[in-house]
Amino acid sequence: DPVVTKGFEDVKNTYTTALLAYTFSLAKDTDTQQQLFKKLEDVAISDRSHLHWSQSGSAGDSDSLAVEISSYVLLAVLTTDSVSTADLGFANRIVSWLVKQQNAYGGFSSTQDTVVALQALSLYATKVTVTVQSAGDTHHFDVNQDNKLLYQEKQLQNVPAKYSIEVKGSTCVSVQFYNIPTATEAKTLSIDAKIEGDCKKTFGQDLLLNFTVK
Template identity: 30%
Template sequence: MWLTAFVVRTFGQAHGIIDVDQTVQAKAINWMKKKQSQDGSFPTVCHVLDKEMQGCSGGECSLTAYVTIALLEAGVPSSDPSIVNALTYLNSTCSSNDCENNYALAVISNVFCKAGHSRADELLNQLLSCATTEDDTMYWKYSKESNQFCYGRRWGMPCASRSCDVETSAYALLAFKCQGDVGNSLKIVHRLLEQRNPSGGFRSTQDTVVALQALSEYAALSVANNDVSMSIRFSTDSEFSWSLAVDSSNSQDVQTLNIPTLPSTLTASLVGVGCVLVQTGVKYNIPEPPEEAAFEVAAMATMNENKGKSCSYKIRVCNRYNKYMWYLAGLLKKPRSSNMALTDITLFSGFVPIDSDLKDLEKKGTRKIKRIDKQDRRVRVYIDEVRRKVCCFELQMKRTVFVEDLQGVPVISYNYYDPDQSGGTMLYPREECK
């Protein structure tokens, strides 16, 4: 459901800029409408394989609000029954009067404003009461439990927000922008710009998508024209200086400067008219602390046949996901399932997999196994997801060439979309073929 809504929303925003097949768009919209529950909510259908891309919109209220936004931005009128039913559900079920889930509150506020709902102003006032204000910035934590320790505060540096906090603040910016509240919007913009990385993105795919949309819509609201004529001069305490000119011919271009030595101060002097963004980034290395393996893997090879020249082993591989996430983006840890996982099994020297056995595993095995590839002595098993509960499967290998004194071979499991999340073990024969 979420992925379809994401595509529909993207196509709706791109329509008028690029050619979008409206037949495909209409089919996707109709599919979502058919899946809508009787109470007006949009349920989860299947699941997203790359969960990092989904961001924080996995809850029932958040998902319903997200799908409703996608339909509205795709051109579905607010009077459409699917929109009316979704708004009724959100109004009766999801509009709490506290700051337990600021993300849902921000997304629902955005939906109500876009749809012209009578409670839009009320929810914006509630959203404002849940905000965190620091100096000239305003932002929201994903939930009131979303606290974090930040070393940067010791030196007056802005702290990096969690991905869900960035996404929540971006939806809040869209809601205030929808109401034409430039003053509060500017405070949120200041916070979001502090969180951007040197490449212009944020911490994840989804918070970058939402934050860039919010910043772009704010720019269209606040900047009346593109008339820019400005001279900028940068200087450091080490007598390094650099000047550039920005006008209508290059105002949309990114201009970068590499400072040869790290200064203690960097001064920017601007003369002229217009609006420009100046951003600095510092890269440095720190030793990474040892991290617990994301996957716990166990593998065992037992003799299956040992007659004459015929010899085969049965391999049993078990996986368990061991990665923890910040629950509600706070300090509580909670195990979760992986994205699509891949288990890479190397077979013993002189052995190959039994083809019929692999086909049976792929066809009749657990529904979580989506695909099996083989290449020489390696078998790769694609698993829909691995949870905290142990997931096991079995396959067989047969000897084609006699090799004496068989050695252990690696069995490695990893997150298909993030291979750094991995774990492995060595597979040894419990007894050796004659």
């Protein structure tokens, strides 16, 4: 439709473009979806294996809105009847950027971008098993349709050590390691000072000042 095409040309807002791309992906309108993808590719921020979008177009912009826009693009890419190898490669670059924005608890900057991002990332995982193992420590994580939105974590007991990761399945998952310092007991500094000598004399007196630091 020429009118619709002209309308898309007038859309300059990256957030709106990403949301429309996802909407037409859900509607199975491939032609319109591809038009919107072309607009998104023109404003994409590419950094080797990472790919994302932001409202400002700045490569250093990794705020909540950038996470949400990139998540809608990822949803649009994956919401098709048949995802090609090229689509998965494109999606993988978006996922690589998204997981770098996650905090230690699996969330993002806000509630809204966390919901959209986790929905997009969940399409990347349907049924997969992840095994994290060292010489004396083994952990298994099962990701399936029922728990794909659940953030799973386990504490590594054997640290420091070399760990291997084995993934079995037909989709992709995100595995992250965090070093979260444990709270330590607060310690205070105590200094005792003692003076040896007669400090009442005005001149010619040697004084010795001793410090004890605890």
